[in-house]
Amino acid sequence: MQAFTTLTGTAIPFGMKNVDTDVIIPAQYLKTVSRTGLGKVAFPAIRKDPDNVFDTPRNKGAPILIAGDNFGCGSSREHAPWALADMGIRAVIAPSFADIFSGNAFKNGILLVQLPQEAVDRLMAVAAEHPLTVDLESQTVTTPFQDRFSFEVDPFRKHCLLNGLDEIGLTLAMDGAIASHEARLGRDRPWI
Template sequence: MQAFTTLTGTAIPFGAENIDTDVIVPGRFLKTITRTGLGKIAFFTLRENPDNVFDTERNKGAPILIAGDNFGCGSSREHAPWALADMGIRVVIAPSFADIFSGNSFKNGILLVSLPQAAIDRLMEVAAEHPVTVDLESQTVTTPFQDRFEFAIDPFRKDCLLRGLDEIGLTVAMDDAIAAHEQRLQSDRPWIAGAAQAV
């Protein structure tokens, strides 16, 4: 997982509320088990409209998405954050997010920033023509016009994102401690260690 510290870039001023995971990735595309290639079908139905906000020259490949309340509701499909990541989205800013989508996004390295609606409205206005900066370390979203919005984040999630560690990465990072534990186990409780080796 790529570490996240500070990101300045184009923000897609989407703003729609109650966008469920079926809108993000329609069910008919859920036959794949890989994370790549889903960016092309993200928001598929909305992108059938040639005037959609995702495919304008300015917004293509933008790393930030500004959405409305209750983003990611609906089914628990992990394909939704896979698709967002594959289209280049690293941050979604919205008033609120569905719980399961929030967990899935974190596990896939996407930072979700929850801000009040007034802040979302201001960012939508700025994002039409100017970049937005998201700083995870200071937990702020800023604009070139001195707007500064602070956001809360779970300390564990913040640490993992700053270090670029998913659950596997966290386990690997503890390799020395795990090896030391296994050695202690073999010496202190050989009957347990022997049983584990026999499996």
């Protein structure tokens, strides 16, 4: 997983509320176990409109998405964060997120930033023409106009994101302790 420290870039001012995982990536695209290629088919109902916010030249490949309340609700599908990541999204800013989506996004290296609606509204207005900066170390989102919004993040998730550690990376970081335990176990309990 790629480490996340500070991200400055274009933010897609999406803003839609109650976007469920079926809107992000419909069921017909869930047959794959590959994480690549899903970005092209993400948000298909919205992208039918040629003037949609995702496919404008300015927003194509943007690393930040600003969404509405209850983003990622609906069924549990890891394909939703896979699709976002394949689009280039590294951070999503919204007033709230569905719990299961939140866990899946974290496990796939996407930072979810929960801010009050007023802050999200301000960021939506700024994002129409200017980049935003999401700083995980200081836990802030800033604009070129000196707006500064602080957000909370679970300390364990922050550690993992800052260091690029997914579940496999966390296990590999314990390689020495695991090898030591296995050696001790082989010595003390050879029958196991």
